[in-house]
Amino acid sequence: MGKLIAIANQKGGVGKTTTSINLAASLGILEKKVLLIDADPQANASSGLGIDIETIENGTYEVLEHTITAKKAILQTNSPNVDIIPAHIDLVAIEIELVDKQDREYMLKNAIGTLKKTYDFILIDCPPTLNLLTVNALVSATAVLIPMQCEYYALEGLSDLVGTIKRVKKQLNPTIEIEGLLRTLFDKRNTLAQQVSDELSSHFGSKVYKTIIPRNVRLAEAPSHGKAAMFYDRSSKGAKAYLALAEEILKGIHNEK
Ligand code: ATP
Ligand code: MG
Numbered sequence: 389m390g391k392l393i394a395i396a397n398q399k400g401g402v403g404k405t406t407t408s409i410n411l412a413a414s415l416g417i418l419e420k421k422v423l424l425i426d427a428d429p430q431a432n433a434s435s436g437l438g439i440d441i442e443t444i445e446n447g448t449y450e451v452l453e454h455t456i457t458a459k460k461a462i463l464q465t466n467s468p469n470v471d472i473i474p475a476h477i478d479l480v481a482i483e484i485e486l487v488d489k490q491d492r493e494y495m496l497k498n499a500i501g502t503l504k505k506t507y508d509f510i511l512i513d514c515p516p517t518l519n520l521l522t523v524n525a526l527v528s529a530t531a532v533l534i535p536m537q538c539e540y541y542a543l544e545g546l547s548d549l550v551g552t553i554k555r556v557k558k559q560l561n562p563t564i565e566i567e568g569l570l571r572t573l574f575d576k577r578n579t580l581a582q583q584v585s586d587e588l589s590s591h592f593g594s595k596v597y598k599t600i601i602p603r604n605v606r607l608a609e610a611p612s613h614g615k616a617a618m619f620y621d622r623s624s625k626g627a628k629a630y631l632a633l634a635e636e637i638l639k640g641i642h643n644e645k
Contacts, residue, residue: 390421390503391641392510393567394529398552399545400516403535403572405432406607408513410627411533412437413616414634416469420508423462425500426475427525428515434474437465438614447474452482452495452524458503467616471507483520493560496524518552526556531567535601538571538584543591566592568640570633572601599633602626 395408405428412424426433427448431441446461451473461473486492496512503510512525526532532553536542550566557564569592575581589596601607604626610617617627 389505390507390510392500392504392512392528392530394512394514394522394525394532395535396512396514396522396525396532396549397534397536397545398516398518398522398549399536399542402537403570403601404428404516405430405436405513406611407533407535407570407572407601407630407633408433408511409436409611409616410607410618410630411634411637412470412509412511413467413618414631415509415638416467417618417631418634418638420469420638421506422470423473423503423507423510424465424470425473425496425510425512425525427479427496427512427521428475429477429479430515431475431477431479432611433513434472434476435614436611437467437470437472437616439463439465439472439474441474441476444474444476447476447479449476449479449482451499452479453485454495454499458500466614467619479521486520492520493523493527497528500528518548522552523556523560526553526564527561529561529564531565533567533570535570535572536588537573538581538588540580540584542584543587566595567637568595568597570597570599570601573603574600575603576600597633597636599629599636601629601633604629 412422450456451458514522606621606624607626610620
């Protein structure tokens with residue numbers, strides 16, 4: 389049975405999408421079969437993997453609305469072993485459209501149930517809010533990966549997210565776990581980043597990944613070429629860091645067994 393990881397943080401611009409794309413590509417390179425679900429109306433994960441978002445007819449919106457099956461919305465990406473359910477801007481409206489539905493928090497879970505058998509990993513790129521889309525992702529997920537930038541307000545934002553995860557665990561998805569906290573956009577010369585990082589480790593211990601994602605310009609450039617970093621510049625520090633993260637996650641799962 390595949391592992392379903394929601395990549396979430398309500399804070400904007402912390403590297404959720406960069407992590408979704410590059411972790412998916414890295415797991416794919418390590419011969420795992422991966423499905424990435426783009427749950428953000430900005431559709432950056434879709435365009436970042438070379439999907440022409442202007443031409444998308446079926447995506448996460450239609451899957452959540454249950455107008456098509458999840459299987460029908462799946463597209464191949466240019467990254468080996470990585471498929472995607474893409475997003476388009478219509479997804480903005482989903483919040484309003486699902487509001488009266490009784491199972492509104494379970495729409496994604498119900499739609500993708502059978503796909504867990506087909507993939508080793510399903511990753512969900514969440515939007516920068518704790519809205520119904522993110523709740524749907526958390527309800528579907530076996531675990532949450534939290535990318536975070538080590539800056540002044542990061543820990544405050546983190547307690548809101550951890551609170552939401554606890555509520556979801558209590559009311560909607562009792563088996564959800566925090567898969568790990570990922571330090572992103574990291575600049576080791578910055579003393580504040582180092583302090584926040586130390587604080588994070590003392591609070592969360594082994595939940596903090598050993599792998600740190602450095603600030604690296606190649607990671608920022610790759611999406612404009614519609615490629616994961618490892619297919620844009622595989623010798624870059626950013627590409628290597630995400631490959632190391634994929635290995636760390638696989639090792640963690642292996643140790644759990
Ligand atoms: P949003 O909340 O808007 O969905 P996000 O959390 O998904 O944002 P990204 O889109 O991944 O964040 O990253 C924000 C910006 O920072 C992007 O321009 C991205 O290319 C850049 N970026 C992300 N990670 C890195 C990194 N490690 N080094 C350099 N640039 C990065
Ligand atoms: Mg994003």
